[in-house]
Amino acid sequence: MSDATTPNIADDSFHAIDEAQLFPTDRPTHKPRILLLYGSLRQRSFSRLMVEEAARILERLGCETRVFNPSGLPLVDDADADHPKVQELRDLVMWSEGMVWCSPERHGSMTGIMKTQIDWIPLAPIGGVRPTQGKTLAIMQVEGGSQSFNTVNQLRILGRWMRLITIPNQSSVAKAWDEFDDQDRMKPGPFYNRVVDVMEELAKFTLLTRTQAAYLVDRYSERVESREELSKRVNMPKAVAKD
Template sequence: MPDRLPQLDEASFQPIDHAKLLQPARSSHPPRILLLYGSLRQRSFSRLLTEEAARILTRLGAEARTFNPRGLPLVDDAEPDHPKVRELMDVVTWCEGMVWCSPERHGAMTGVMKTQIDWIPLSIGAVRPTQGKTLAVMQVSGGSQSFNAVNQLRVLGRWMRLITIPNQSSVPKAFAEFDDSDRMKPSPYYDRAVDVMEELVKFTLLTRDRADYLVDRYSERKESAEELSKRVNQRAL
């Protein structure tokens, strides 16, 4: 087996820095978690599940903020400086992890949920507001248990380069899982929600100080080096 791989750009190809991966976490502030829900109904069960998740996160020592999607325009129907778009981008930039919770409607996530995700860009100049952050996905259903919405949310999470945790929550017949005070009743579905939030906090603590290193890619280093070389050559001319 050859020692060298001639198709690689050796200047951009680097060994894995094991010591950097294993270094202790440095941040001491609570994990910052943003929660998004996908319904504007007055009694929205995705909102109620999100509020329950925020309570759990707070008990686990995280700082949780929930974005209210009411008033958020459709993508391309407003400018990025729209107040609700700016509000969403501010909390996306602030957070270190996210929870996405959507109702299942017609076998898919809702348009409200998709609109929020569509407003989040992969990059803002040199800033990548989602890359390397953690994500937990949840859904509520009016009927029997389904996983269509969480499966779609996972696809979007990977596309947004989020670290989507393995566990997830799907609550069927959500109207029967909340009491008159809009609190989730004790049940295996509540226990699963606790499991998911616990796992999200753990993954966030493990990765937030290593996010830049974890998403550092050979292909992007190579591209950056090539762009720098072009600029140097153009100046030399």
């Protein structure tokens, strides 16, 4: 039905809120699937150690986790998308229902290794499904000096751009070299407690949103665009045959 108060809205693409889709009664029972990415290839990579610690916490919270090793991942445009490491990463993204991104801060920003992983995740659909749209995301960073939030701020921008449901909490660990013991386990303390907070929040948001993720990020503007593109194709004038 047309509404005179909003004449610029395309009525056939404008939908009332469907509470049945927001609050489904049929929900999956499998463990939340979380993919964890880190941003350094050093032998003792603190971003990797943080991710491994996060994975242990997530598993205790009832999640299934997988950690991607970026070693061997080519630069974007320096290899085809069928490169084995690219396919491994994309398959894991498709498998996941949520992600953790953890990068060191280098020169005031995330590392190239972290950005390369994100850049290999396409925005365009794979098999008709956008790889990241509607999945949850937690962001963390480590630094060698005093605490900074440059990298988590950048990761948050990327998460929004990738249409991920980026949770409010985040973790930034200063002087990371002093936060891990000789067995590469994170020491107890405020920084560790914050990591637990972030993983707990990620698990909750993933359980809360994974069933209705596609509906949550369904957009009026894209429904209008799809309708208009279809109309253009259907009404495209036929080519005039030449003698």
